[in-house]
Amino acid sequence: MKVRHSRFSVGVILFALAMLPTMAQERAAQIREKLLNRNLHSVIVVSHRADWRNFPENSLEAIESAIRMGVDVVELDLQRTKDGKLILMHDSKLDRTTTGKGKVSDWTLDSIKTLRLKNGCNIKTIHKVPTLEEALLAAKGKIMINLDKADRYFDQVYELLQKTGTTEQIIMKGSKPAKEVKARFGKYLDEVIYMPIVNLDKEDAKRQIDVFVEDMRPAAFELLFVKDSNPLPRMLADSLKGESLIWYNTLWDTMAGGHDDDMSLANPDEGYGYLIDVLGCRIIQTDRPAYLLDYLRKRGLHD
Template identity: 70%
Template sequence: MKQKVLLLLLAIVCSANIFAQDRVSKIRAKLLNRDKSSVIVASHRGDWRNFPENSLEAIDNAIKMGVDIVEIDLQRTKDGVLILMHDPKIDRTTTGKGTISELTYDSIAKTHLKNGCNIRTIHRVPTLEEALVHARGKIMLNLDKADRYFEQVYELMKKTGTTKQIIMKGTKSAEKVKELYGEYLNDVIYMPIVNLDKSNAEQQLNKFMKDMNPVAFELLFKSDENKLPLSLPKKMKGKSLIWYNTLWDTMAGGHDDDMSLQDPNKGYGYLIDTLGARIIQTDRPQYLLDYLRSRNLHD
């Protein structure tokens, strides 16, 4: 009887692992195939409204919701350990104080993370390696600020078996990206960030599309007075997906999370239907997922 129970438990665990791997493979395939049939959801710093930002628990809750990509930030300690942290100092998000590059990991590990209300929690600052192992097979990871330590990051990806689970973004030129990351781009998905308010924005887009054929662009613009975003769905159709951030109003012409709370069709809906967004990064992942599911635009 005990043997049967153990076999059953083993089968359940194996099935869960296969499902997780399949889920990541499906998200990656949607990106690589420039699939426009649904909208991919990226959660900014994990689900930080319910757990401390950049914590393992914030990543876990995003996974439970059904988020496709979680954005996390990297910093490096004095002794060379990569940790999940947005700020160069630990003051805002932990119970400690000091500049990360001047602190050892052991000293940071003794602190507690704070939540969005600046209250101490039981949670601790994770290393990048811990986060990669924790999220392996469960969700795509967008590593912000990772290009500063790319070789070290890539070694950790190889060590943890997560090389095909990673998205990186940046503002470097196509030539510089290929020079710095060349062979790594077979595994790691790189998305250029283009500010559409700059005079050379369209030139940048054309050059990236010609030289790198990126799976997607992260696009930024401050207001609807800029008409360039309206022309891009047609221009990029079948070539690259469009990623917009709804974190605050100046990132996507005012069509942000706050506008979407008042009227999701004017916020998220406008980005999707008029501007062709198929990846949206949000600070309100559950709200966005509910909206997308009501329109059959997300599983």
């Protein structure tokens, strides 16, 4: 009996180990469902330029670190090389984040691959600039991706999404009117999630939101405001409930009324907690993903 029990235990362990890759591959689909279902019971964590505090921004290693951490979405930036290849890069120039100099558009991919990425302290690392395709394969099935600056060449982006089987992992955002979004990107929106960005300090902000809700009913809005004296964030916490999720950025103080990462380090309830409890936020983009995840898990708002 002991021998049989031992064999059974080993079999269970081996089966569980074999299932781990499949479970990881399913995680992106679960996050997508939270978005599309407008889930209000948890908070989705977006890591700005992936985990740039531990690895160079927009690097494969930063993406992989965010996945291990339990982040839901990585925000990544795109540029295009002289020979038409899409790479991960925030700036139009290489100077700040790599050992190269000059415009990305003046360098071929082969040349860029000879460079090294710099970390947040401007120190050269062993890491290299990834292509979008490499990033998609690293993230496949494991995490959602918010592609910034992608609308400039989205036909080319979509070809890579199809090639890598990642079309349903992408969140694209922009400030274009609803009519233009439907005209330019409508054929992709059954798979790719489009999220409007609306500056709540502009006079027509409420009208922009109303038009998007009526015409497209987006899964989420990225909202921006400078000061708490603006009444619109509180109003939208009620009016968008059940219609669209609300995304706020805590990267610096002018993006969400001062309720940023710095405030949250001093008092997370005044920073993150205010956005969640008072303004109905259920998606937070942060430069402090580990700290935010710890806060949310203590409150039962993240796995």
